[in-house]
Amino acid sequence: MSTESLNPLVNAQKQIKAACDLLGLDPAVYEMLKEPMRVLEVSIPVRMDDGSLRVFKGWRSQHNDALGPTKGGIRFHQNVNLDEVKALSMWMTFKCGVLGLPYGGGKGGVCVDPTKLSKRELEQLSRGYIRAIATIVGPELDIPAPDVGTNAEIMAWMVDEYSKIKGYNSFGVITGKPLILGGSKGRTDATGYGVALTAREGAKRLGMDFNKCTVALQGFGNVGSYSGLYLHRLGGKVIAVTDVFGGIYNKDGIDIEKLMEHVKKTGSVVNFPGTTSINNEQLLSLDVDILALCALENQITADNADTIKAKMIVEGANGPVTPEADKILDSKGIFVCPDILTNAGGVMVSYFEWVQNLTNLYWSEEEVKQRQEEGMVEAFKAVYDLAQQYKVNMRTAAYMISIKRVYEAMKARGWV
Ligand SMILES: NC(=O)c1ccc[n+]([C@@H]2O[C@H](COP(=O)([O-])OP(=O)(O)OC[C@H]3O[C@@H](n4cnc5c(N)ncnc54)[C@H](O)[C@@H]3O)[C@@H](O)[C@H]2O)c1
Known part of the structure; x- marks a missing residue:
């Protein structure tokens, strides 16, 4: 057995450091990117079907919002932990950056095995989680979506709960919703x-x-x-x-x-x-x-x-x-x-969903698919060409493109 780290946060930091060094950036840039700008830890009480009360631990991590509101899924899994959520939010920053989307990276998670909950318990947990993080999410602030262990139905409960808190329908707060609640065609796949x-x-x-x-x-x-x-x-x-x-x-x-x-x-x-x-x-x-x-x-x-x-x-x-x-x-x-x-197609079509929610103008499946193909082929080409130019692998090239974008946004704002 090797002694390498399997901690995703350590691994994400290594990937960022390698690209920052290749780009010759001021070490302060890595210092800003190696940890999320904000993390909220929450406890979510749920009354179980047998009458007992269980408290689940959850997190929402917002890595960097230089390019726009943070964006990223919510994971329900028994192994979810703080470092994993932080790393996943960092990867979201660079995923949005490589595609040129106007977003930073976010991610959420609850430590739970959702397959062990009844539907009622799952709904209570989903509503409890979004209530707990409601003050730091919003269409212009941080926009969650599904990830491992969550789906469109869970997103529907969450958007309903958030809308109740706000007192009006806020479809743009979450993507990956069912079509009837402002979801986008072509999002599931x-x-x-x-x-x-x-x-x-x-x-x-x-x-x-x-x-x-x-x-x-x-x-x-x-x-x-x-x-x-x-x-x-x-x-x-x-x-x-x-x-x-x-x-x-x-x-x-x-x-x-x-x-x-x-x-x-x-x-x-x-x-x-x-x-x-x-x-x-x-x-x-x-x-x-x-x-x-x-x-x-x-x-x-x-x-x-x-x-x-x-x-x-x-x-x-x-x-x-x-x-x-x-x-x-x-x-x-x-x-x-x-x-x-x-795997950036998910956030790309989430972005399309959010744009449709904000404009209240809905697109056909063909339009979504065509825009996705154009965006991804273009991003692939940019990464491949840079990898050839610098003689680096595709991962390093992808990080170089996105870190440069995030860096330029931070510089323009006067952060670095
Ligand atoms: N859902 C999205 O839109 C999306 C977008 C980008 C990235 N991702 C990432 O893709 C991955 C999968 O997400 P998902 O939404 O498909 O989750 P999911 O829960 O729908 O599916 C996970 C799959 O992996 C299988 N699996 C789990 N452990 C395994 C193992 N040890 N060996 C073989 N198979 C195993 C499960 O049986 C299941 O088939 C995650 O890393 C997630 O963060 C998801």
Whole structure:
């Protein structure tokens, strides 16, 4: 076992430091970016169905608002902790920066296993959380969205609770809402669509014919399932999928639409007809063209990076490759499309949703998809070109672009 840090905050700080140094920025810039500008810790009491009272711990972190209001999802997971929420909010700053969105980074989380709560308990927790952070969120202040363990229904409860506090409907406070409450067409599948677009652009640069590319897919939740669907629709062949319960393999390809139906019925990819079983470790080391990491952080570390055989990795999840593993993948010539670029489709369409809420003018699905494709292809090109120019990997180039933007905004404001 290596002794590398798996603390996402430490890893995010390393990534920022590397880019600040390459850009030759004043050390004060790193000092400003290495921690969030504001973090709120809250305790949320919930009356459980059995009559007992449980208190859940939650956080909201606002990393940097030089470019605009902070923006980022809310995670409900039993491993959520302060450092994770801080790191995720930092990644959001740089994700928005790399796409040129007028936002800074935020993130929220509650330490809870949402699958263990009844629907009523989950609603009480969701409403309690947004009440607890209501003073620091708002359409012009900080705009949450779904992340792991949360969804459009939870966003609907939260927007309702926030609107009650304000005394008027405030749809622009949260994105990822149901369509009927001001959600955007094309939001649910936006992150996965962006992952597939990024893979397509990466394959082009590597001279690979996308129609002949094989794909291994880790994670089959919101990001993973739609990544799989669009990777398949754009021409790739998904031959293996894992989730937290296990995995499936078929060298001739897996029908992703049917797999989505299977998961809806059974709750897992396991036992999908026509496939053999595979575990997570085996999936990661498959000899495929594209490895799509769409589960959680720290999946490729110094301990298993050497076993990776894929030609390209697309990071649908946040932080799935550690900095130590990055070095090993670099030395093996594996092309890594970093999270802040690859999974930015979600925040991009969240931005479209917010714009629609603020203008009360709603767009067609085609318009959303077209704008997303244009934005992501342009961002990919900028990152790729900079990586070639500076002879750095895609992650460093992505950080350089976004840190430069954040730095210029801070400088224009007179902060640095
Ligand atoms: N939802 C979004 O729009 C969005 C946007 C950007 C980034 N992300 C990031 O993408 C990742 C996934 O988010 P999501 O919304 O799809 O969450 P989700 O809860 O819908 O899905 C997570 C998936 O990962 C699987 N998983 C968990 N642990 C695993 C393991 N050890 N091995 C294999 N599979 C495992 C789960 O079974 C599930 O299929 C997270 O890192 C999240 O921060 C999400």
